[in-house]
Amino acid sequence: MRKKIDKMPAILDFLQSATGLVLALFIMGHILFEASILISNEMMYKVTLMFEGYYFFGERYPGIISFLAAAIFVIFIVHAGIAMRKFPASYKQYKTITKHTMRMKHEDSSLWAIQVITGFMMFFIGSVHLYIMMSQPSNIGPFASSSRVVDEFMGPLYFMLLLSVISHAFIGLYRLALKWGFMEGKNTEVSRGRFKFLMKAMIVAYIVIGLSSLAKYTYIGVTHDFSDGVRYKSETIKIGEHK
Amino acid sequence: MSEIVKGRILKINILRFDPNEPKILPHMETFEIEEAYGMTLYIVLNMIREHHDNSLMFDFVCRAGICGSCSMLVNGRPTLACRTLTSKLDENISLAPLPLFKLIKDLSIYTGEWMRYLNEHLETWIHDQEQELNVDKLEERMDPDLADEIYELDRCVECGCCVAGCGTIQMRPNFKGAVGLNKVARYHLDPRDKRTDEEYYELVGDDDGVFGCMTLLGCEDVCPKDLPLQSKIAYLRRMMIKTAIKN
Ligand code: HEM
Ligand code: SF4
Ligand code: SF4
Ligand code: FES
Numbered sequence: 001m002r003k004k005i006d007k008m009p010a011i012l013d014f015l016q017s018a019t020g021l022v023l024a025l026f027i028m029g030h031i032l033f034e035a036s037i038l039i040s041n042e043m044m045y046k047v048t049l050m051f052e053g054y055y056f057f058g059e060r061y062p063g064i065i066s067f068l069a070a071a072i073f074v075i076f077i078v079h080a081g082i083a084m085r086k087f088p089a090s091y092k093q094y095k096t097i098t099k100h101t102m103r104m105k106h107e108d109s110s111l112w113a114i115q116v117i118t119g120f121m122m123f124f125i126g127s128v129h130l131y132i133m134m135s136q137p138s139n140i141g142p143f144a145s146s147s148r149v150v151d152e153f154m155g156p157l158y159f160m161l162l163l164s165v166i167s168h169a170f171i172g173l174y175r176l177a178l179k180w181g182f183m184e185g186k187n188t189e190v191s192r193g194r195f196k197f198l199m200k201a202m203i204v205a206y207i208v209i210g211l212s213s214l215a216k217y218t219y220i221g222v223t224h225d226f227s228d229g230v231r232y233k234s235e236t237i238k239i240g241e242h243k
Numbered sequence: 244m245s246e247i248v249k250g251r252i253l254k255i256n257i258l259r260f261d262p263n264e265p266k267i268l269p270h271m272e273t274f275e276i277e278e279a280y281g282m283t284l285y286i287v288l289n290m291i292r293e294h295h296d297n298s299l300m301f302d303f304v305c306r307a308g309i310c311g312s313c314s315m316l317v318n319g320r321p322t323l324a325c326r327t328l329t330s331k332l333d334e335n336i337s338l339a340p341l342p343l344f345k346l347i348k349d350l351s352i353y354t355g356e357w358m359r360y361l362n363e364h365l366e367t368w369i370h371d372q373e374q375e376l377n378v379d380k381l382e383e384r385m386d387p388d389l390a391d392e393i394y395e396l397d398r399c400v401e402c403g404c405c406v407a408g409c410g411t412i413q414m415r416p417n418f419k420g421a422v423g424l425n426k427v428a429r430y431h432l433d434p435r436d437k438r439t440d441e442e443y444y445e446l447v448g449d450d451d452g453v454f455g456c457m458t459l460l461g462c463e464d465v466c467p468k469d470l471p472l473q474s475k476i477a478y479l480r481r482m483m484i485k486t487a488i489k490n
Contacts, residue, residue, distance in 0.1 A: 005490055006449070009448055009449040009454045010454065010487035013454040085450070093415075096414050097414050100342075101410060106461055108459055112459050179458040181474055181480075184477070188473060188474050
């Protein structure tokens, strides 16, 4: 009988891509939902209520956010664990790849280096953010979040997280497409060029959106009077009357 | 009276080292050559050897981009010297041997040994189950499009540029590189090769094979024969995943 093939390398490679894809899609949605603050406080409040299940169950369940954050955290850990295999594993490897990247002056090789660096950064800053969302899900809202950004000094962390996650995610998506030959045209140079353009455009767009939202949260955090707590009191939605 | 147009003076910086004389450490040496119309690095190197230093070593055979002997790092990027026009470069040109391969001397490297090992390891020949050779039997017909596709991949000249251009293989020398993966894709496509998907998986279904590739695309961007390396590595990756699902 033929000996069985070891499927693990295939599974790991597939999972690395699949978890990366899910995380990237999640981030694309997440940044947009956060940006609801740019429309109005009320809008962001409504988005928060939606994620707490208010519009489905008529009551707020912050536990849903905890659950979502935990699920993302698990995917995040699995992805980091698998992708970590690609990190240079010794000083020698680090020196080799650095020298190679410097010498080649080759865009895609440099993009990979950015992915490794931003991936490493996210080990730490990503974990902090995810843990807080998991443990304090009820403290989300136009005022609570702003207070977190300013009074709890999450601003600088969010800034770094935004830059790293956006560049990592879109470079990752670009590489995913090429790695698996997704939507590959007859002339691969053309399809690759388009993907690369899309990647750059998305990075710029998302960073602009993300930074604008962060600026708005900071503005609210600095100017709002938090003396009666961080709860947002909506004019239109009265919790409890909706049933 | 026609005026003689003076060419640029090219400064050719060459990394020199002879492993047989390790006392003389690797060092850069600069030669000045006047540029001529249509000049390639092949001509430059021969001029240096003729007029400046006859101990300079480098490899050339076909001087037409066919044999793959003259691969080297030109300004840090692997390419074929005989196909590189000096007019496309600026005055300061640095030349160095490809990394990873055994250095013979100066710009001359021993790609043959590396490639032979790779070919033996990946068994890059048609595996036919037929026991007896029957010369009278007609060859199976092949779809012309498929024949073209296979021919395209067969154009690899084993120059080693994709190996030198790949960050993965620099870090992890056991990785088979684009040249190896391309060859495996070529035989996988070929209906005359009777190896099973599982046998192919054994060959490249691990981190030294297709799953080791990190899609840096150095290979694709430096291959002087413009082989569709990215697309074929993606093909192989999908095939290996399919094989894993099947089992
Ligand atoms: C601690 C956190 C993280 C680490 C250490 C990490 C590390 C990495 C590394 C090293 C790679 C390159 C793998 C390769 O070259 O084959 C990678 C790929 C990728 N990452 Fe991450 N990453 C992290 C978080 C994230 C997040 C939050 C996202 C989404 C927003 C993401 C999306 C991707 C994608 C789409 C890829 C491409 C997948 C592939 O090549 O198969 N990663 N990650
Ligand atoms: S695939 Fe291209 S770069 Fe690599 S050895 Fe063959 S011809 Fe050279
Ligand atoms: S795509 Fe990158 S990692 Fe893969 S073989 Fe080519 S250069 Fe190496
Ligand atoms: S001398 Fe044959 S490829 Fe350059």
